Amino acid sequence: MTTFDLSPLYRSSIGFDQLASALDSALRSDQTAPGYPPYNIEALDENHYGITLAVAGFEESELDIQTEKGVLTISGKKAKNKEPHKYLYQGIATRSFERKFNLADYVEVTEASLVNGLLSISLKREVPEAMKPKSIPITQGENKVIEHQKKEDKAA
Template identity: 65%
Template structure:
């Protein structure tokens, strides 16, 4: 397993601790455990995304979505129907799962739907106006700076 020393990043920057912990978690994650259920992440427009998970056999009430501290958690637990079944062959596991997705800042869940065994989760990145790039006109006035220099 590869290890990366992130201490130079901490010495010369401020506020990148979340990124460093994401990198660390990605390097430590067990890839064999992360294969179920399969999923897609697609961009459906500017700042719009859909995560689609293949959850065949799960009903809406057996699925749970939760967002906490920038992490989307999707969990599936099969309800026990109390019926004793005698299988001649059992190839469908219906095993429970938990899948986590780290969300970037300002990404919000817009909704979710379950259709044909696929759970689709809509996301949008809404950048606050204060953080968007602004074009500054060059003129002869400094505005507030000129008013303050008169005193």
């Protein structure tokens, strides 16, 4: 039996959660992909999402957040320190990174904040009115389309 690991798609896509959840639970795998920096993706409600990245040691000026063509890119580049440090042990990673997340249609970044080494990004899905399903009322009475066609047939 072949096993498919869709966790990379699930972890890097925002707004596809229903499809990803169904596929992920149907094809669950025990494999996990290591990555830096660690992050969480959270569905706050039907149309609001949050991404939190652990970016300890980075300042706001060293982080960059961009969206282009449905891809959210978060990158960090540590500024060169002029004073060399003599670490006995360095457990806080300060290496450069780039994380990309695919955004579903109509998902936009609304804000970002950096508090206590956690970069939090808020996302919102806003489907335009023209794309939302519409309910068509059913009326009692004659069928106006058929009535209109009968008039055209008589004129011909």
